[in-house]
Amino acid sequence: MLSDKERTEIEEHSRHYPRKQAAVIEALKVVQSHRGYVSDENVKDIAEFLEMTPDEVDSVATFYNLIFRKPVGEHVILLCDSVSCWIMGYETIMDHLRAKLKIEPGQTTEDGKFTLLTIPCLGACDRAPAMMIDNDLHGNLTVQKIDEILKKYK
């Protein structure tokens, strides 16, 4: 079941379009912002609310890699593995994160704090290697910097 708040927010978005189905991406974002991810049940709820089939909603949901269809940690780390960051040594950062958090990309730490994901480009090539945690961009990463940054999210 969508919460009243979610419904209101989705309705607000759908008002901008001639047909409410156009707001499906926004609806997925709304649900994710409240719940951290979009569950199978949420897909059906959104479908019902926007008069779509779950197949239609999930087609959109699964296309976008920033719509999470499985539970994620409290904070999501998106580490860029694209070409500039690769040249600037993102692999060292990745190794450090894996060792520190004891998880592989795609996994969530045992305490549920962090999910580690890779992302092809954050548009921050000038600050490579870069990563994004939640909505914060972190550039010119070094192993030392990582420890400090992660502390902020504890």
Place this chain on the structure above:
Amino acid sequence: MVKITIDGNVYEVDPKDNLLQTILSLGLDLPYFCWHPALGSVGSCRQCAVKKYSGEDDQKGRIVMACMEPVVDGMRISVNDPEVKDFRANIIELLMTNHPHDCPVCDEGGECHLQDVTLMSGHNYRQFDFNKRTHNNQYLGPFINHEMNRCIQCYRCVRFYREYAGGRDFNVFSSRNRVFFGRYEDGVLENEFSGNLAEVCPTGVFTDKTYKQHFTRKWDLTTAPSICHNCSLGCNIIAGERYGTIRRIASRYNGKVNGYFICDRGRFGYEYVNSDQRIREPLRRGQASGRLEPVDRETVFNYFKKIFDKKPRLLGIGSPKASLESNHALQMLVGKENFFAGVSAVEHQLTLKAIQILKEGPAEVPSLRETEKADTVLILGEDVTNTAPMLALSLRQASRQKPMELPIKMNVPTWHEMAVLELMQDERSPFFVLTPTETKLDDIATAVYRNAPDNIARLAHAVAHYIDSAAPEVENLSEEETELVKQIAENLLSSKQPLIVSGTSCLNESLLEAAANITRALKKRQKSPWIFLTVPEANSVGLALLDEKDLNQAIEKALSDSYDALIILENDLYRRIEEDKANKLFDAFEHVIVLHYLHNSTTDKANLVVPVGPFSESDGTLVNNEGRAQRFYQVFYPGDSVKESWRWLGQIITGHGLNGRSELSKLDDFIEALVRDFPELKAVKDLAPNADFRIAGQKIPRQSHRYSGRTSMNANVNVSEPKPPEDEDSPMSFTMEGYQGMPPSPFISRFWYPGWNSVQAVNKFQIEVGGALRGGDPGLRVFEPQTDSDAPYYTRIPEAFKPQKDQWFAIPVFHIFGSDELSIYTPGVAELAPKPYLLLNQKDAESFSGEKVNVLLDGKQIELTVKTSSSFPSGMVGIPFGLPEMKIFKFPNWVKISG
């Protein structure tokens, strides 16, 4: 016409198609995946790349996708340029990186478009060293098997399912090389045309699950051109056999009838042929046991001899599921005055009415495929998805016809699917669905109107009156109804090609009359309307053309006159009339002889059962709902006991010197006799060459030249290869011997061409891709509408439907899976058939307390679960038609409910 140069050769072509289609129409080979003539171009697979040169001096050229390229005068291209050949080989190599090498265990192997294109493009060795991506497969219901690992992301499935067939429970998920085609979650595919995925998919992602149960490679099937017997549209099919069982039904392209596709009832509803309920030898009721016991052929003839010794009077009952030839043979045996169509009075009257309307004109009668070209559609009463499924698919295409004007106006080619969809957005042709129950076409309807059949007829009559005030007037319509009448009439008047669809399933004659009146009114206003009427069964029209007398009259006659024997042809009377009436008929006879292929309630009453062949083991002709006679051919020889009904009857006729006619042994003799008695059916004789036809002195083989195991497949019975059965009824042989080239269109039993093993070979069989088959599409009309007629208006306007206090008006509700007598033998069809229920308006249902109610029907009490609908008309009940668990009731009828 324009001139284009392909690899130095100049061709004169019509520029209406894209370059790929044009190249294929010229008979040249060019590999492709995502393009399909029925689905248009999207340019996503990059496989059909060609070189295009900008002018005479251009030596280098550039690579373009042929499917996305319009054909223009003076165009110079190359298909065989080395660079572009390399490009195509690269594309297929990329597509193959994730494709498993499982052809030997894949049902598509040997008739796989991906195999053909891989070979054609010249990709041989895998250089990709990494793992292949894998997927989990889904359960998609009893008909379609899912194997996603084989997917090459051509998107044809999702385009067919969603855009062409209107299904919404299927989609594409995820991105990049993880793209997944399937459902949100496991479950039965809801669309009635899902079986076409097996043919639309270029490889083995979606395959026929019923075929899998008894799989045989394409080249090992004995196949024959056939006609679907599961509704009145007469879609063309190819039936394939091995070891005496039908293994699968595939669509047989006919540019006039079904085009590329068939419905799921047609594709999967064949298993009654293989059923353990089949009658495979003559049966006679034992004097002592009272049970049917196997007897030999001679006993059958002796049984008849005994009857004939007394100079008997025989009563014959024909069947709308049996061929013209079989029905006519029975008619010859019993005499015209003693032959009756084996259908209820109401059904027969409606079929006769439909024929009368079609013949009288002035509306033209489109073919099934032509209905796609209508730009305004009015459906009166008929839930076509459930009564004539393929019509629903055609009408869905018609809903794109009007908005197609926009791309045409903007010079966007109509084959450019993505651009066309962008332009159309939600625009649809004016489309009106006037039915008692919800339909699967409501989603494309401009307006729907739910009401009792009489009220729909009244509204339709009012539309006719609005168009031409000389048509009879309808009084007391509500304001909303008057508004709808106006909307429908104005849309019909402003359309280029209006189409009125109706049919017999509402059992309401006024609906047919109203449909006729609208077309007549439109004609008065200088329009050229189309009318398309559906009838109950595969040969309802053929049977009605042979005889106007119905089953109710047969019972009267049987009870009033003295008859010696009753002969019933391929018919279960307990599915035609109420039980007590059928019992009365059987009780009046000492000898009941039934010709049938399945045990049923009617064979239970028989003293003698004659084993006859269903469509797979018979030749014959059917007349479809538009009056098109089409021939179906025997697929295999079932042994010496099972014969075509007409052949049994012919032997009895000649054996007793009854007809005083020439010989009756081969199919052609029966056609000759039929045309002699019914000169108006002359087309039946002309629709295909007769049995003497030969190509280069040879017959046309039912088996491919790769048919394997013929010398050993019966070795468990006899190590000597038996003499192959001979076919004296058609120019086809039952073996692989004969002319392996392209046969005349009525005899196409498989689409195969060198290099083209998949069904895509159909391109080679067409004059131009997507058009008529070479030599013309098979089938001929036995009647044409009189388009210059001045047929008068029907003047009987029905009274408005009035709900009554203590009784309910019962109408039949049809189901694609469940309402048909024979397709239900397929386990998957039975699985998808509804359980018995009673349909009620939501408000009406509130007056009953429980989930179940007792219904008093024809004096019998039955308990039914209530199903409600907010739009179903108040005061009426809907009862699912023909479910095996339910008896046949008299429809339409007033019934009482309690509970």
